[in-house]
Amino acid sequence: MSFPNHPDAALLVGIPSLDREHAELMSEIGRLIGPPAVRLDSERFSEVVSRLGRKLAEHFEHEEALLERSGLPADEVAAHRRAHRDILEQYTALQFDLMSRAALDPAAVLAMIRSWIVGHLAAHDLKLRPFAGALSRPE
Ligand SMILES: [Fe+2]
Numbered sequence: 001m002s003f004p005n006h007p008d009a010a011l012l013v014g015i016p017s018l019d020r021e022h023a024e025l026m027s028e029i030g031r032l033i034g035p036p037a038v039r040l041d042s043e044r045f046s047e048v049v050s051r052l053g054r055k056l057a058e059h060f061e062h063e064e065a066l067l068e069r070s071g072l073p074a075d076e077v078a079a080h081r082r083a084h085r086d087i088l089e090q091y092t093a094l095q096f097d098l099m100s101r102a103a104l105d106p107a108a109v110l111a112m113i114r115s116w117i118v119g120h121l122a123a124h125d126l127k128l129r130p131f132a133g134a135l136s137r138p139e
């Protein structure tokens with residue numbers, strides 16, 4: 001499985017700061033996928049996953065501030081925030097499993113991490129696209 005270094009234009013929201021963070025998160029996925037292949041029980045894997053967790057939390061905070069100003073309906077904003085919380089809960093569970101050396105399927109772990117970033121982007125973040133112009137301007 002390979003992962004593109006350049007974000008697909010279909011995944012660009014149009015808000016430069018957000019697109020930059022998404023690209024950074026996607027390059028972390030690339031680092032996990034390799035080559036070279038990264039074992040789940042390696043130092044390298046835990047280093048990238050720890051950094052990914054910090055970046056995800058910061059990114060969600062930034063994105064939620066934009067969501068509040070977006071003009072999207074309140075129920076969509078709430079669903080989007082909930083999706084962020086769910087991802088952070090899954091992240092915490094994964095960290096726990098990695099620390100307790102649970103038997104994990106590497107492909108399933110990578111698919112889950114990819115869904116946090118790429119799947120979530122397609123399902124939720126792209127809804128910000130119609131508001132990109134207004135949200136790209138400083139408050
Ligand atoms: Fe999001």
Ligand SMILES: [Fe+2]
Binds near residue numbers: 059063121125
């Ligand atoms: Fe996002």
